[in-house]
Amino acid sequence: MAWWHSGWIRGLMCVAAALIAAAGWPLPAQAQAANFHLCNAQPALPICQHGYGRRIAVQRWGATPEALDPDAVAKASLVTQDPAREIEKLKATSAFVQDMDTSEVLFARDETAVRPIASLVKLMTALVVVDADLPMDEQIVIAAGDVDVPSELPSRLSAGARLSRTDLLHLALASSENSAAHALGRTYPGGMTAFVEAMNARAGALGMEDSRFVEPIGLSNENVSSARDLAKLVHAASLRPLIGAFTTDARYDVDGRTFHNTNMLVGRPDWDILASKTGTTREAGDCLVMMVRLDGRNLAMVVLNAQGMSGARFGDAVRLRRVLDSRMAAK
Template sequence: MAWRRARAIFFCMAAALAMAVGAGWPPSVSAQVANFHPCNAQPSLPICLHGYGRRIAVQRWGATPEPLDPDAVAKAPLVTRDPAGEIEKLKSTTAFVQDMDTSEVLFARDADVVRPIASLVKLMTALVVVEAGLPMDETIVIDASDVDVPSELPSRLAAGARLSRADLLHLALASSENSAAHALGRTYPGGMTAFVEAMNARAAALGMGDSRFVEPIGLSNENVSTARDLARLVHAASRQPLIGEFTTDAKYSIDGRTFRNTNMLVGRPRWDILASKTGTTREAGDCLVMMVRLGGRNLAMVLLNAQGMSGSRFGDAVRLRRVLDSRMAAK
């Protein structure tokens, strides 16, 4: 019996390796190696070239993480003597900064290009839930449809978990939990169809004429918007105290588990963030929206489709802040 079991294991392992080779994985790497992933040996594979693909590789198979953008580190300086050089270093396809009190646009690059926006959608999800006046202490049970959303990253919430609507909102905003966002939409009066209709109605009311929402999570590429529209959204969201509180909470613990904010700028000294949300998919790239208080002004900052090293969207926020600070100091 022992030799039969050993032979079966051998053939299973051989079949797994053959599948890996057939999928384009390097044949010189053994699938038995701890933390095996093709990105470790063949970084030119498509999944390894994009920040989202790399993140999947790191979390699922232990691939070597990307280096962190040096301008995204905690000790990165917030001043510059070369604003033009900072602009040249921006990694985001779209970048937009607007004073929301005066409507003055302080920086714009491709501000009106319609793009997928990934989990930035969750800001609209939160806005609809909060403005509907739904009871935040109501208990909601996570069901299979919440957990089985088509994400490459597994849910940290299990089917059958019981959480308050406030807990779900907190998790959807701070740590971008997909299952939490889905549960918020599913339990909206009238169900998911009514919720999506409410999202689009709210977008129209905000003047987001180039935006469209099809679900509350952000996994669909049919959720689209522009940087100019997203500035309106994050501004409206920042006016809701609960959204401001949850999106600027560095970490949140529930049932003995700690969930951390996906915005690494939250909680840093000299960053007065009023509201924020991150988003990441292959098609949308790495995205970031924030309402920040800078130089006595309330600024909406939007960065879409950041490429390059890990944390480039946060590095871009630092680079834009250097540019803005230099301009304000010159006045």
């Protein structure tokens, strides 16, 4: 019969399970393949096509990775004969490039829109930690609460691990380890409340009028900012040698493991990156901030909510650079 199909059966099973749970009876164990995930069974769902949902499916359940943005690959050209076409190809909702020495705005798209910023928050976390002049060699034990943050991707650090504050800062910046950032906030003088207050105070001092911080990791959608504000943040962060060094380190070995930088442009010989940070959640999309030196100019480059193929934020950085190079060559 036409109505006898798998979707109808799944719906009936869900109703039955709800009735059983309401009655207080134990639910029967469900047998499922170890590699099961919604995106494996229904790859046509929008959440499975790209971005955060796709990466969750790939990293946790082994779904097939999406294709990499061709402009993000190492061999992608940085030269264009058609800057207007490059702008049309941008995947980001907001994009902003500013010369931080002269304050000249070189590119702007919806740069004042206030949006969740995911792990870009960790740049502010690092700024507060470094400027607090805390002992960087102090050993900090990872607590259960550091590991059990509400992330869909598991922490690579284990509760009970002992690392220096330097190690935690390095991991939070280069590989965006959530548990490391949480531990940094938790062990700040006065605890997490004082740390968040310091984050917002520093934002105010930098003139980040569109920004608000509620935790040091970036998982909350209440951490918000604008592309224009984030240019100020990445510029300030780049002036701290420790932050610049950690954010541009391609790999880092600690606690018996190797951690890699989440910015795939780091380490490429044709990029002079002074500081960077990536961020990704469903609501924030794929985000990237960088301070880059280009043609003798110190430029803040911000890409927020890049959509499309894997690596779209890095492809957007390449596309923006093509536009900037063409404009500089024309002068």
